[in-house]
Amino acid sequence: MTADIISQKINERFGDRILKSDRRSAKRLYVDVYPKEIVDITRFLFKELGLRFNIASCVDDFDGIEILYHFAYDPSAVIVTVRVIIKDKENPRIDTITTVTRSAWWIEREMHELFGVGFDGNEDMRPLLLPDDWPKGVYPMRKSFVVPRRDSRKS
Amino acid sequence: MNNKTTIPIGPYHPLQEEPEFWKLIVDGEKVIDVDVRIGYNHRGIEKISESKSFDQSIFIVERICGICSSSHPIACCEAIEDICGIEVPERARFIRTITQELERIHSHLLWLGLAGHFIGYNTVFMWSWKYREPICDIMETITGNRQNYGMHKVGGVRRDIEREHVSYILTRLDEFLKQLDMLKGAVLDDPVLHARLKGIGVLSREAAIDYAALGPTARASGVDIDVRRDHPYAAYDRVKFKVITQTEGDVFAKAVVRILEMFESAGIVRQCLDMMKEGPVDSKPKDIAPGEGIGVIEAPRGECFHYIKCDGTNSPVRHKIRAPTYMNFPTFRETVIGETVSDATIIMAAIDPCYCCTERMMVVDGSDKELMRAQEMIRLSQEKTKALRARMGMK
Numbered sequence: 001m002t003a004d005i006i007s008q009k010i011n012e013r014f015g016d017r018i019l020k021s022d023r024r025s026a027k028r029l030y031v032d033v034y035p036k037e038i039v040d041i042t043r044f045l046f047k048e049l050g051l052r053f054n055i056a057s058c059v060d061d062f063d064g065i066e067i068l069y070h071f072a073y074d075p076s077a078v079i080v081t082v083r084v085i086i087k088d089k090e091n092p093r094i095d096t097i098t099t100v101t102r103s104a105w106w107i108e109r110e111m112h113e114l115f116g117v118g119f120d121g122n123e124d125m126r127p128l129l130l131p132d133d134w135p136k137g138v139y140p141m142r143k144s145f146v147v148p149r150r151d152s153r154k155s
Numbered sequence: 156m157n158n159k160t161t162i163p164i165g166p167y168h169p170l171q172e173e174p175e176f177w178k179l180i181v182d183g184e185k186v187i188d189v190d191v192r193i194g195y196n197h198r199g200i201e202k203i204s205e206s207k208s209f210d211q212s213i214f215i216v217e218r219i220c221g222i223c224s225s226s227h228p229i230a231c232c233e234a235i236e237d238i239c240g241i242e243v244p245e246r247a248r249f250i251r252t253i254t255q256e257l258e259r260i261h262s263h264l265l266w267l268g269l270a271g272h273f274i275g276y277n278t279v280f281m282w283s284w285k286y287r288e289p290i291c292d293i294m295e296t297i298t299g300n301r302q303n304y305g306m307h308k309v310g311g312v313r314r315d316i317e318r319e320h321v322s323y324i325l326t327r328l329d330e331f332l333k334q335l336d337m338l339k340g341a342v343l344d345d346p347v348l349h350a351r352l353k354g355i356g357v358l359s360r361e362a363a364i365d366y367a368a369l370g371p372t373a374r375a376s377g378v379d380i381d382v383r384r385d386h387p388y389a390a391y392d393r394v395k396f397k398v399i400t401q402t403e404g405d406v407f408a409k410a411v412v413r414i415l416e417m418f419e420s421a422g423i424v425r426q427c428l429d430m431m432k433e434g435p436v437d438s439k440p441k442d443i444a445p446g447e448g449i450g451v452i453e454a455p456r457g458e459c460f461h462y463i464k465c466d467g468t469n470s471p472v473r474h475k476i477r478a479p480t481y482m483n484f485p486t487f488r489e490t491v492i493g494e495t496v497s498d499a500t501i502i503m504a505a506i507d508p509c510y511c512c513t514e515r516m517m518v519v520d521g522s523d524k525e526l527m528r529a530q531e532m533i534r535l536s537q538e539k540t541k542a543l544r545a546r547m548g549m550k
Contacts, residue, residue, distance in 0.1 A: 027386070055460055061472075130194060130197065
């Protein structure tokens with residue numbers, strides 16, 4: 001399956017549920033969907049087309065919290081990136097994809113603690129990278145997070 | 156009566172280069188549950204990278220790992236080059252391939268040595284670390300450094316391979332292959348190792364796919380993936396090599412994959428040196444256009460993934476880094492549960508987690524604190540091998 005065929009298959013299945021489909025090169029395909037579609041499209045890509053889940057990248061951007069789910073189709077060197085934008089920056093929430101693949105277990109925990117994204121249906125939201133005494137509600141990978149200055153007068 | 160015992164291992168652990176915390180729940184000898192806590196070494200490199208220029212980012216990612224100090228920079232360069240289609244000169248592609256393969260050899264030898272130590276084969280440990288030295292020497296010849304090469308940049312590499320060094324590299328490589336052949340025989344033909352490592356820590360093919368396991372961990376379970384062949388980068392579309400796969404998914408299969416891969420790597424280095432033509436090694440790109448790019452490469456432990464989003468300034472808006480161990484790690488839930496404590500050590504080591512050795516590990520019994528230190532765990536593992544040898548009538 002080339003990038004074009006994958007793009008065509010996604011379009012056939014999801015039709016107007018796809019906001020934008022952008023084939024940037026023979027190796028890279030970017031598909032934008034609404035956050036509510038993520039479980040369906042993940043199931044389609046991972047289970048039906050047999051793509052491998054690379055990872056998800058979370059970006060704190062102007063329009064909201066953007067999550068990019070990267071999937072690789074190894075036989076023809078294509079990386080499909082599914083982009084969702086969660087408008088609500090205060091309390092971003094999206095459905096978990098760990099119900100489809102356990103490979104998203106850690107990355108959802110990571111996005112939860114670093115970006116403050118809630119994953120509905122994922123029970124395991126314990127901290128992964130940050131220390132246990134990290135203050136609640138402070139998300140270090142948000143653009144609004146500035147590394148606080150250290151007061152050298154205190155020991 | 157509750158027979159469950161919790162074994163906390165870490166945060167400093169003899170198998171890992173970096174600190175982390177394991178909790179093994181055991182019932183007698185059997186491991187019935189396992190949990191892991193990482194993050195003791197979280198340095199926020201993704202955040203730091205956002206405040207650095209693209210040139211500096213490469214240096215930062217080189218310092219993510221002391222072993223993969225060629226994989227991360229190449230993945231980062233590939234991602235930046237993917238943003239606006241920067242061409243890399245052919246000679247630079249070959250040099251990238253050579254550093255990648257040499258890195259794979261020395262990383263696999265490092266693992267083989269540690270694995271040998273944990274099951275009481277200290278000769279294997281001494282040998283493989285000794286034979287790793289010439290590879291580091293070759294690296295030093297090419298890049299100027301044994302580790303942290305400072306070799307890669309967007310659009311090419313920083314140093315060319317001198318013509319007079321080629322014969323030196325080939326000679327050392329030939330010597331190394333003879334030693335590797337001997338090592339291969341010593342490890343793969345040893346009946347005790349067969350008995351000790353076969354059938355433990357099995358990762359099924361289905362689980363490997365579901366967890367999206369990568370590299371040798373996946374290939375030992377029969378998942379035929381290799382970024383070098385599937386998503387060719389650098390000069391991998393020009394060289395011939397076999398992707399080694401096994402179907403068993405146990406610790407032995409993972410060892411076989413790694414050992415045989417080293418031969419392929421040496422072959423790739425030879426082909427590259429043979430095919431390389433004189434030419435520029437750097438296309439000297441000036442600006443990075445706004446956009447986003449993905450770089451994937453095959454690090455010794457599996458696919459290394461970098462995503463970079465750029466807004467046209469000199470530093471990334473977002474730099475996502477996913478090292479292979481991140482995906483291989485959670486497969487522990489599949490492999491360790493149901494095994495014995497004396498096997499847990501080698502199963503944990505089998506995915507080649509990107510961490511090294513410090514020696515604080517203890518077993519705590521629920522009520523009264525019984526301590527089991529790292530040496531104790533390794534001793535358990537080594538004793539099992541010894542008993543096995545005795546049973547098989549070997550000294």
